[in-house]
Amino acid sequence: MSRVAAIDCGTNSIRLLVADLDPQTGALTDLDRRMEIVRLGQGVDRTGRLAPEALERTFAACRRYADVIAEFGVPPERTRFVATSASRDAENRDEFVRGVLDILGVEPEVITGGQEADFSFTGATKELAEGTFAPPYLVVDIGGGSTEFVLGAERVEAARSVDIGCVRLMERHFTVDGVLTETPARAQVEAVRADVDAALDEVARTVPLERARTLVGLAGTVTTLGGIALDLDAYDSSRIHHTRIPLPGVRELTDRLLTATHDERAAIPVMHPGRVDVINAGALVLLTIMERIGAEEVVVSEHDILDGIAFHAASESPS
Template sequence: MTSTRVAAIDCGTNSIRLLIAELDPSTGAITDLDRRMLIVRLGQDVDRTGRLAPEALERTFAACREYAAVIAEHGIGPERTRFVATSASRDAENSAEFTRGVKEILGVEPEVVTGDDEARLSFAGATKELAGGPFAAPYLVFDLGGGSTEFVLGTDEVQAARSVDIGCVRLTERHFAGTEIPTLGQISAAKADIKAALNQAAEVVPLTEAATLVGLAGTATTVAAMALELPAYDSEAVHHARITLEQVREVTGRLLSSTHDERAAIPVMHPGRVDVIAAGALVLLSIMERTGAAELVVSEHDILDGIAWSTAS
């Protein structure tokens, strides 16, 4: 079977990402032709106002115009392009404005997927290459985003999935806004929110039954890069790295006690994550403690790869 070239776009609360890939369904091989990310913070203040801010929409539309040019350069038409929008656009009252703008720019309508659909796409992207490898099934995959976190348990198929409203942007805006170094009281309040959300997830997804815990998205990859003490961000070094609970605890403590400038000076830190990474790391640590996992496997392949495969099929 010949390969298929597709374009996949994942628009979340904090970032919008593009993947141009060649897919071979007969072997399960995915070859990146272009993979890029822009921090647009679409979910700016959505938790407080219930609406997408005009400036957030414009940042997102500017990114869409850039991505439209890249997709055209690769000769990919709308029939092989899929745009998936997640937490922020699900929550916003004015999501129709977002949908209309994206369609005008890219020629495809953004699919505002449910949290469960988001979870399944993340699972497919993260686990397609794990079969037969060194990581034992079943897998508990979590995709820690800006506004929500998806939990999925499964082997070759999804057994249970749940999306809950904890993410690095949402928790930062709720508990750490206006504070450079969060107080013990603020951290305690954030932990209470996280605990409540994990209780919701556990109603549907068994959180302690997996053989391998797999973490996706920018918080997990950034914490992993810090734990590995990389001199610069290296996706190959991060992909499928094993990070211990002790390493995550140390990195989280460091981030929660650092100033904005100290976080910005970390070599692996993306500028768009500086103000939200501490809250994200706290969620990550809480997940590891709740699941009882001694280590975390970090994957660079996530919902974006899942979107790509769904486009091919």
């Protein structure tokens, strides 16, 4: 067995996976999987910089993760820290890199959108061939700052990353003078849709979206929608994984979240407190994508970029 630790630091959340990888079968066995909302990308779309308070929230989570990694005895050479959209965009990303290195002893890799797509595809599709899901797969990873579109069957055939994450669009269109709108007005909703449609125009130039036979949705927006669709009393990743939500169901959920108040969204049992303000924008992104590409359903995956990072950490670390 090869024991590895993988950390995925995005615009909204930072997640840790400690796992054992069987080199013979390629099976990944979770030992510890956790997530914290740190909102690293707070204000990056407006200022171009990582805010001091956002950095401190992230560093505090890293200290807690360092304790977990040490507890499981994972050495630095088998630990991989990947940072995505927010840290790619920030002018002061060197401050972020130095802080993480000091805490974890591992330098964060500020990866490109293409690398992010590769990790996401690996994590999301490695087990799909064993099921009833038909390739080619279109993997859509809706993050806080960006969304990745990856098409492929056994490997990535085409990919594109665009800046239509749920935090970015919430801050851009669902706030007025920095104050979050309780329930977005029609014009605000249409502004988000316009941004997503423009981004999809870009994606379609390099990713043949019409070839997809299975749409696979990743990350917190999609998995939370899966939990709501199942009407769960508490978040249960084992039940959410590979749930299928038909297009009418996504449309109904999106309408519900767009018209709900902050308190009504917060009262949903599977809702993480850090997603309350961004879940409606994220749902709208997913709905617009599905309508645009003609997807009849989305397959929700709990396995994503984090699993892909772990696979790469195991394959690239010394034996």
